[in-house]
Amino acid sequence: MKNIKNIFAVAVLFITMTIVSAFTISKNGKVIMIVSLEVKNFTEWKKMFDAGAALREKAGIKVLNICSSVDNENHVLVIEEAENAKAANGFISILKSKQKDGDMSKLDVKLYDEAE
Numbered sequence: 001m002k003n004i005k006n007i008f009a010v011a012v013l014f015i016t017m018t019i020v021s022a023f024t025i026s027k028n029g030k031v032i033m034i035v036s037l038e039v040k041n042f043t044e045w046k047k048m049f050d051a052g053a054a055l056r057e058k059a060g061i062k063v064l065n066i067c068s069s070v071d072n073e074n075h076v077l078v079i080e081e082a083e084n085a086k087a088a089n090g091f092i093s094i095l096k097s098k099q100k101d102g103d104m105s106k107l108d109v110k111l112y113d114e115a116e
Helices: 001-023 042-050 053-058 085-100
Strands: 031-039 061-068 073-083 105-111
Touching: 031 042, 031 085, 042 061, 042 073, 053 061, 061 085, 073 085, 085 105
Parallel strands: none
Antiparallel strands: 031 073, 031 105, 061 073
16 A cells, blocks of 8 residues: 555646746747657648748747658658747647647647757
């Protein structure tokens, strides 16, 4: 029983740290977003992505690079910079809503502080 309590305490601590770090402003304010996703058709997705430039700008998101896999052009990696973690998380919500529309699948987003 003591082991279960210890495991539960560690899990609660980990979840709390994850939530706090997701909404904490990074060292220099800006965060890097690495977005990995699979799209139905890269050419069509890219047109829609380009059309969203104003939305990204308004959200404080700057695109640094867009890559597609050499094995499957529909597997896309987008590297972006957000003004802060709050802006990044707001934009992630938009991405998740697009995923529900069926435009993309296998959406995975990671946030990073710039090391230098």
